[in-house]
Amino acid sequence: MPTLSPIELCTPRLKLRWMDERDVDAHYAVFSDPDVARYWSSGPWTSLDQSRDHIAATQAAYADGSGLRLGIALAGTGELIGNASLHRFVDGSRRCELGYALARAHWGAGYVSEALRALLNHGFAALDLNRIEADVDPRNAASARVLEKLGFRKEGFMPERWIVQGEPADTVYYGLLRRHWNG
Numbered sequence: 001m002p003t004l005s006p007i008e009l010c011t012p013r014l015k016l017r018w019m020d021e022r023d024v025d026a027h028y029a030v031f032s033d034p035d036v037a038r039y040w041s042s043g044p045w046t047s048l049d050q051s052r053d054h055i056a057a058t059q060a061a062y063a064d065g066s067g068l069r070l071g072i073a074l075a076g077t078g079e080l081i082g083n084a085s086l087h088r089f090v091d092g093s094r095r096c097e098l099g100y101a102l103a104r105a106h107w108g109a110g111y112v113s114e115a116l117r118a119l120l121n122h123g124f125a126a127l128d129l130n131r132i133e134a135d136v137d138p139r140n141a142a143s144a145r146v147l148e149k150l151g152f153r154k155e156g157f158m159p160e161r162w163i164v165q166g167e168p169a170d171t172v173y174y175g176l177l178r179r180h181w182n183g
């Protein structure tokens with residue numbers, strides 16, 4: 001697992017940064033929204049403690065190098081509007097998985113594409129990754145579009161990989177190789 005140190009990634013409209021206790025309320029606002037959690041196997045959060053615990057786990061992952069979840073904040077105001085992560089590192093193969101979520105009020109403005117471009121640059125350059133993977137519900141058209149715009153390729157289909165809100169849900173698996181990254 002990589003050794004992680006505090007970073008800030010700046011884009012024209014956003015700042016991606018390490019998360020901490022000050023983010024509990026805004027992080028809860030993202031993951032307690034049923035629209036955001038629509039394709040999440042764990043469902044929407046119902047208690048602030050879930051947000052506190054998730055941020056504590058995020059900080060533990062910084063410390064042991066097992067995951068890099070960054071808060072996505074608006075550059076102008078500092079408001080935390082989402083998060084994006086590189087996690088499940090497989091050191092020997094220099095690969096990991098990608099995750100992301102944005103508060104519903106900010107969908108459709110290109111923020112996640114902008115944030116992921118910075119995070120993928122960081123992954124391929126500073127973290128020396130060779131491959132980044134993403135697992136998407138085929139009904140999640142916005143997420144698939146984000147990945148395809150960034151150059152991810154559709155690599156596989158896994159039927160009923162998850163149980164999402166009581167129902168089996170399929171996965172489309174995407175991958176991006178460093179040699180295909182044009183960031």
Ligand SMILES: CC(C)(COP(=O)(O)OP(=O)(O)OC[C@H]1O[C@@H](n2cnc3c(N)ncnc32)[C@H](O)[C@@H]1OP(=O)(O)O)[C@@H](O)C(=O)NCCC(=O)NCCS
Pocket residue numbers: 035036037039100101102103106107108109110111112113114135136137140141142143145146149
């Ligand atoms: C998926 C998600 C992160 C997208 O964030 P976003 O900031 O709105 O994404 P962007 O604006 O950068 O890009 C969205 C793209 O999808 C397109 N899109 C949006 N809704 C769509 C739909 N229903 N069908 C097809 N395309 C759609 C947009 O037009 C845009 O493409 P464009 O730039 O070519 O116009 C956001 O919807 C979200 O947080 N969803 C809930 C959490 C989630 O599903 N995370 C991913 C798990 S794999």
